[in-house]
């Protein structure tokens with residue numbers, strides 16, 4: 177997809193940080209942009225600040241874990257602006273912690289938003305994108321924590337690995353229909369992610385993952401030196417135009433990616449090859465990658 181002009185874009189978590197950066201960038205390219213977010217204060221501030229920059233954004237209140245509301249918002253956007261052909265499933269919560277400590281409330285909240293929210297977006301928009309026949313692009317925001325693992329990544333990483341995998345599978349599914357697919361895997365970006373522990377809904381109160389005010393301040397200070405959301409948005413636009421699968425923001429993860437690859441290759445069994453089993457393994461690999469035709 178080369179031309180954003182006149183297309184309709186939909187961005188979840190679009191009222192702050194990277195989502196807002198993308199929304200403004202899509203609008204500057206000539207798209208009509210809907211932003212969906214759970215926070216009314218963010219929606220109001222986003223519309224106001226964008227207007228001050230001469231950019232119009234249309235706000236919709238949405239909790240991405242709410243399936244029926246997702247479909248209702250998609251209908252509203254279609255009615256208000258027209259058929260959506262650029263979808264950015266970006267809403268997420270940066271809540272991390274060790275898996276050994278996690279409660280069901282932690283699992284349900286963090287998987288629900290970070291993985292379930294993207295599933296709901298895919299389920300809502302992919303059939304619409306396909307039926308419209310306008311081509312377009314769908315992307316999700318994962319994280320570098322969706323490609324490399326650290327002990328404290330915990331549920332967040334489990335969800336973000338799922339998002340990366342989902343986008344990889346979807347890319348093959350949609351390749352022949354002129355719909356591009358990307359996954360954004362940022363390192364540090366200067367956003368409001370330090371506020372996310374405070375967004376825990378009441379029904380998930382029984383969680384073990386908490387953040388002290390000092391930890392929150394430390395995260396905010398660290399991310400102040402991260403990439404700006406506007407720069408991330410430029411990379412997103414370039415990647416959509418090139419239909420690039422991975423959108424990366426930093427080379428800092430290279431040694432960890434290499435370590436993971438080396439560890440996997442070093443774990444492959446070193447045993448005499450049983451030809452029949454080898455053929456079955458190759459067939460199984462093809463079954464996963466090409467579905468055997």
Ligand SMILES: NC(=O)c1ccc[n+]([C@@H]2O[C@H](COP(=O)([O-])OP(=O)(O)OC[C@H]3O[C@@H](n4cnc5c(N)ncnc54)[C@H](O)[C@@H]3O)[C@@H](O)[C@H]2O)c1
Pocket residue numbers: 188189190191192193194195212213214215218238239240241266267268269270289293317318319320361362363364365366367368369370371399402
């Ligand atoms: N900031 C970073 O360093 C960083 C790095 C890697 C990945 N990410 C990912 O980037 C994405 C965007 O976060 P950000 O850093 O721009 O933070 P942000 O807080 O600035 O923006 C996230 C927005 O998502 C909204 N949101 C949260 N839960 C929601 C829900 N259930 N339904 C709808 N909206 C919801 C928030 O209200 C907020 O406006 C997230 O998926 C996050 O995991 C961030």
